[in-house]
Amino acid sequence: MQSATPAVTFDSLGLSPDILQALKQAGFVQPTPIQAQAIPVAMAGHDVIGCAATGTGKTAAFALPMLEKLSLKTGPRALVLAPTRELALQITEQVMRFGATRGVQCATLIGGVGMGGQVRALRNNSPVIVATPGRLLDHMDQGTARLDGIAWLVLDEADRMLDMGFKPQLDRILAKVPKQRQTMLFSATLGGDVEKFARGQLKQPVKVEVARSGTVAMRVEQKAYMAAQTEKTALLQALLSEDDNSTLVFTRTKRRADKVTAQLERAGLKVARIHADRSQAQRAAALEGFRQGRFRVLVATDIAARGIDVAEIGHVVNYDLPHVPEDYVHRVGRTARASASGRASSLVAPEEQGLLKDIERFTRAPLARGLVPRESPIFQAAMKKSAAKEPGSQGGHHGKHGGGGRPHHQKQGGAGDHKPHRHGDSDGGRPQRHGATGGGTPGRHSAPSSQDRRYAGGKPSHKGKPQGHGGGGTAFKGGPKRRR
Ligand SMILES: Nc1ncnc2c1ncn2[C@@H]1O[C@H](COP(=O)(O)OP(=O)(O)OP(=O)(O)O)[C@@H](O)[C@H]1O
Ligand SMILES: [Mg+2]
Numbered sequence: 001m002q003s004a005t006p007a008v009t010f011d012s013l014g015l016s017p018d019i020l021q022a023l024k025q026a027g028f029v030q031p032t033p034i035q036a037q038a039i040p041v042a043m044a045g046h047d048v049i050g051c052a053a054t055g056t057g058k059t060a061a062f063a064l065p066m067l068e069k070l071s072l073k074t075g076p077r078a079l080v081l082a083p084t085r086e087l088a089l090q091i092t093e094q095v096m097r098f099g100a101t102r103g104v105q106c107a108t109l110i111g112g113v114g115m116g117g118q119v120r121a122l123r124n125n126s127p128v129i130v131a132t133p134g135r136l137l138d139h140m141d142q143g144t145a146r147l148d149g150i151a152w153l154v155l156d157e158a159d160r161m162l163d164m165g166f167k168p169q170l171d172r173i174l175a176k177v178p179k180q181r182q183t184m185l186f187s188a189t190l191g192g193d194v195e196k197f198a199r200g201q202l203k204q205p206v207k208v209e210v211a212r213s214g215t216v217a218m219r220v221e222q223k224a225y226m227a228a229q230t231e232k233t234a235l236l237q238a239l240l241s242e243d244d245n246s247t248l249v250f251t252r253t254k255r256r257a258d259k260v261t262a263q264l265e266r267a268g269l270k271v272a273r274i275h276a277d278r279s280q281a282q283r284a285a286a287l288e289g290f291r292q293g294r295f296r297v298l299v300a301t302d303i304a305a306r307g308i309d310v311a312e313i314g315h316v317v318n319y320d321l322p323h324v325p326e327d328y329v330h331r332v333g334r335t336a337r338a339s340a341s342g343r344a345s346s347l348v349a350p351e352e353q354g355l356l357k358d359i360e361r362f363t364r365a366p367l368a369r370g371l372v373p374r375e376s377p378i379f380q381a382a383m384k385k386s387a388a389k390e391p392g393s394q395g396g397h398h399g400k401h402g403g404g405g406r407p408h409h410q411k412q413g414g415a416g417d418h419k420p421h422r423h424g425d426s427d428g429g430r431p432q433r434h435g436a437t438g439g440g441t442p443g444r445h446s447a448p449s450s451q452d453r454r455y456a457g458g459k460p461s462h463k464g465k466p467q468g469h470g471g472g473g474t475a476f477k478g479g480p481k482r483r484r
Contacts, residue, residue, distance in 0.1 A: 033210045051187065076150060078129070086304070162193045216365070218336065222367055239345055270297070
């Protein structure tokens with residue numbers, strides 16, 4: 001897949017010299033397949049639906065032609081919508097990087113921070129708006145953002161933007177965006193209502209499909225570990241002791257993220273956490289500290305599942321399986337980005353086996369089973385500690401009230417990370433499609449589940465066998481072959 005277009009160079013894509021210069025400075029030597037295929041189509045004026053695996057450069061695939069087409073004199077011309085604050089900030093960074101030579105400014109409209117700076121950026125007539133839907137609507141309601149000059153619309157993570165969690169907000173935004181525009185939709189998973197939306201809102205779109213929707217990133221070594229809920233923390237600690245990788249751990253709820261963070265901290269690890277109940281300052285500090293290596297582990301809800309680009313992540317752990325298989329593809333895609341490789345471990349409790357089957361069906365590949373290292377001293381020590389803390393907790397209670405099972409279907413405003421604000425500044429987590437079991441009530445913490453209370457941390461000695469994950473660079477030149 002990655003080597004599909006070896007002969008294409010950035011020079012041949014019709015980009016301006018100053019953009020080519022910016023690409024050179026960024027160390028982009030050769031376009032990735034999605035860039036090689038989508039950029040000329042977009043430059044020719046077509047609407048584009050782009051599908052390519054995680055970490056393969058979709059951002060530049062929409063940002064470069066968008067920058068080429070901007071006219072700097074007439075206020076907001078391009079609107080990029082993304083599902084989370086962190087992703088919006090990251091997109092802004094890329095747009096600024098490639099647009100630096102022509103002084104392109106972005107207004108980044110995200111929740112959790114003051115409106116003032118955003119209003120000033122809008123008043124300065126920044127030609128690009130990058131936004132999460134909730135905050136953009138706030139500005140539209142206040143009259144501080146006008147969209148009548150928008151000629152370019154990008155939905156990054158398009159399937160997520162079109163699911164129930166965002167659709168009402170998106171409809172209100174689209175009502176104010178001129179019909180006469182170029183539209184681009186991008187994601188590694190393009191199911192759901194994307195086709196329907198494209199039929200109604202796009203003009204004869206060209207589908208650029210480098211990888212089939214749901215294709216897991218190359219060079220991710222995936223394993224599923226069948227374990228009891230009560231073994232998950234000990235197993236996580238044992239897995240963490242196997243290497244020194246920066247590790248991103250996904251839990252199903254905010255509360256479980258807090259719990260796992262505390263357990264790992266007690267075990268002596270440097271851990272940060274990110275979820276929708278944290279302040280924006282805390283979220284930013286956690287991600288930045290993780291990026292810079294101050295924290296080895298970042299524990300997250302699905303808030304961090306999409307788009308986030310941290311080159312150093314070598315291991316993704318699904319402490320709980322995601323509710324929808326699309327999220328599996330995005331979660332494990334936080335590792336093995338660009339030409340790097342990485343590992344993804346999924347901890348599967350008995351009640352999560354249905355979810356595992358859904359994932360295997362969606363990704364069209366069986367997940368290799370890993371051996372739970374029950375003999376490992378770290379695993380045993382952690383289990384012993386948890387047993388001492390909560391006597392009677394080792395009975396392998398896998399009842400349906402356990403942490404990781406299939407969710408109850410809930411109506412809008414269900415539990416989980418989604419906060420149903422007026423505009424649902426839902427740069428939190430899951431759409432309402434699947435509410436989470438055992439999570440907090442909207443905007444509040446509920447009491448921990450009995451399952452949660454049974455966890456306890458151990459104290460492993462992290463010897464850290466380094467397990468380099470190949471290359472690590474972003475040159476997209478002949479990385480190791482796909483493993484599976
Ligand atoms: N042509 C290129 N040469 C070198 N590096 C690149 C190139 N294109 C993108 N990259 C780098 O690859 C990484 C992944 O890119 P990006 O975040 O755009 O991926 P993506 O396809 O949007 O992934 P996701 O589906 O997870 O959002 C980034 O660090 C980016 O800077
Ligand atoms: Mg992306």
